[in-house]
Amino acid sequence: MNVAVVLFTSDLRLHDQPVLGAALRRAEQVVPLFVRDRGVTEAGFDAPNRRAFLADCLAGLDAGLRERGGRLVIRTGDVVDEVCRVVAQCGAREVHVAGGVTHYASRREDRLRTALGNVRCALHVHDAVVTAVTPGRVTPAGRDHFAVFTPYLRKWEAAGVRDVAPAPRSVRVPDAVGSDPLPTRRAVTGTSPALAKGGEPEGRGRLPAWLADGVEAYGERQDDLAGDATSRLSPHLHFGTLSAAELVHLARRRGGPGAAAFVRQLAWRDFHYQVLAARPTASWTDYRTRGDHWRTDEREIAAWQEGLTGYPVVDAAMRQLRHEGWMHNRGRLLTASFLAKTLYVDWRVGARHFLDLLVDGDVANNQLNWQWVAGTGTDTRPNRLLNPLAQARRFDPRGDYVRRWVPELAGLAGAAVHQPWTVPGPERARIDYPDPVVDLAEGRARFERARGLN
Template sequence: MSAVAVVLFTSDLRLYDQPVLRAALRRADEVVPLFVLDRGVARAGFDAPNRRAFLADCLADLDAGLRERGGRLVVRTGDVVEEVGRVVARTGAQEVHLAGGVSHYAARREERLRAALGSVRCALHVHDAVITAVPPGQVTPAGKDHFAVFTPYLRKWEEAGVRDVMAAPRAVRVPDTATGDPLPSRRAVAGTSPGLAKGGEQEGRERLRAWLADGVEAYGERQDDLSGDATSRLSAHLHFGSLSATELIHHARHKGGPGGDAFVRQLAWRDFHYQVLAARPAASWADYRTRGDHWRTDQQEITAWQEGRTGYPVVDAAMRQLLHEGWMHNRGRLLVASFLTKTLYVDWRVGARHFLDLLVDGDVANNQLNWQWMAGTGTDTRPNRLLNPLAQAGRFDAEGDYVRRWVPELAGLAGAAVHRPWAVTGPERARIDYPEPVVDLADARARFERARGLN
């Protein structure tokens, strides 16, 4: 048994169902719960204001939970490997524990930690099934290192099962020699979205309880209902690990029914993307399957898309929701990604970067690979599908309530007419301060099909 162990928190900022912390507590008399505000994350361009503010909430909540158990969170700022080394040297820790990651950055961090800690005879323990429910690489097709198609992956994923949920620890003893910096403050973060949700484990657990009580049972029927806003809104808590994917699976299955099954399926999609990225780290910036695209770079059209001024109300509503909340409905994400990459025929990396600049749940695996899926360069078995925003609006915002919520200049239009403001005639049209469509949908489809060699 070690006298002191360090727990390096990364994307697992919770006390409930926390295998990394539980393992360290079993093996050491004292534990240093450590989070490093890693300057490498900022240099890589992932230190967006919305996520930085949500992170501050998570760290404050984690510190409060640890203090209730006699401990505290140690926060340090700098290079993650150097700061872990300093804590190890100061406390005499013999072990460092952390959750396994899948990104190129996470793999490099683990490699550097292993080398640095090995030189001072400090063991590094990397724990699986913490950030994902089923670890990447646990289920693979015969003769290959990962599944490239979701449906066969889902079958194997379900057969693999998930571990039991762990209770939160009752006590955490932290050595006095462990010192750190003040906790970051949400109030100190500039440039956040006005409607950004609050972070932290307790907030996540309250949202989870409400979702299980009134939401999950109808999820299968309502998950694409834009105006109904019937999704769980737990994605940011999954991204930061203030909630456990494993615990969510157990809860959803316990509730049973098609709603619970549909929700579990979405969590399986999350694991699917993690196992793809673990096997192909370059997919975060390069085409998983190249289609020989020669993308357009019309900056005016890109800006119109970013600002929610394309002239297609359902697309603009989703983009304005992103700007206001730092979050977007899942059906909206598909719509705006299809519009950028196939209707405007703009490189998926432009959209993925804009999402990462704003999304509080911005996640390299799910953001980049969902963008690739929609662009047709990823794992979609129908790479040339193109979502018509008018048809999609008719299916998922039939009465236009979602559009009226986010595009107030169209609030006076009744019913489904809100989706075609250019068709309004007479004096009413003159009162609508809304742009004409940036592109004709039929022309855009023909252009895309020519580019992909489909006609």
């Protein structure tokens, strides 16, 4: 009996699943395998929110496979060792996996290729599974990647997106391959109280309403903090319970400026993947160094992490992150700018905190967005600094977002909700909310001196 192994990583779905489809075309039986990789835990990426969401994803994948006569095989340990054990147990001739762009994913592929070659088992790495367009497919003349988004977008749009593959009708799994129990969300401690539910059924269940109503106004409302008009599909893209390629096709079919704006965000995601694929070290080193000598003020860092900076819109976003394991996209920009530029703290401190909490904590997009904001990445205006008061007036003009997440300010009216330190004497004393950790003008001047701008 011809057998193949499919190693699931960040592609935990059955719809538009090219890796599984290729294996099913080439083998009579397939082992759908997920390894709870100890290397991920040791690298510090096994955060509680993502671990809980992952448990939902694995349960959904297993249920979908069982509806088709199959099942998901779970193993725990070193990913290469466990894949080789499964190959030996079922006599597989091939292993199929989605290509990755991180340094860890590249090392995993290299190790698998070597180990499987020793037992005469072929490794097939499939592109354009995690992204809409393969990272290395869109390149400028004479270079390995685009460093600026706009020319990348033009080439990305011209490249085209692969066709969407249907979910398989049946999956035959060898009986002899044993499995660890499925992990469960309830076994995970330390999760955010309002953490979203994961899994392909949940992700696909959100699509009809988003495409029918949400995406139309996305271009106008994507930065509206209180309106919460984003898709909230980023966790599903991170875990691959939804396909980026399928989302591009569905949005384009829907049409209109909102759908175009949404597709542009999917292109941004691919842009960061192609940068990291070409420069893997950008996950922890400056993509473009600015000669920064970052400050380390533990009191200010703690205030930022806990949502107690004294700037309500910053604090609201940081509290949303802690409560939901997710943050509005505009909140991510302004909180990152506040830490990296107003406080002049190393972007890696902020990126690490985000990865500790974000359910969609994606190395490519998290790290490179942080670098973009810090001015060490691909931003063509590396010294731009977002003023939290101006951001609040523009994207939370009535203060509804702040009142939702900073309840101690709920009783303030008008502009005072964004500048509570302006409330007169006795009333200010009754507000249990800190004064600003830094004067904005002082923070800007300090940053500009550090970057040699004044």
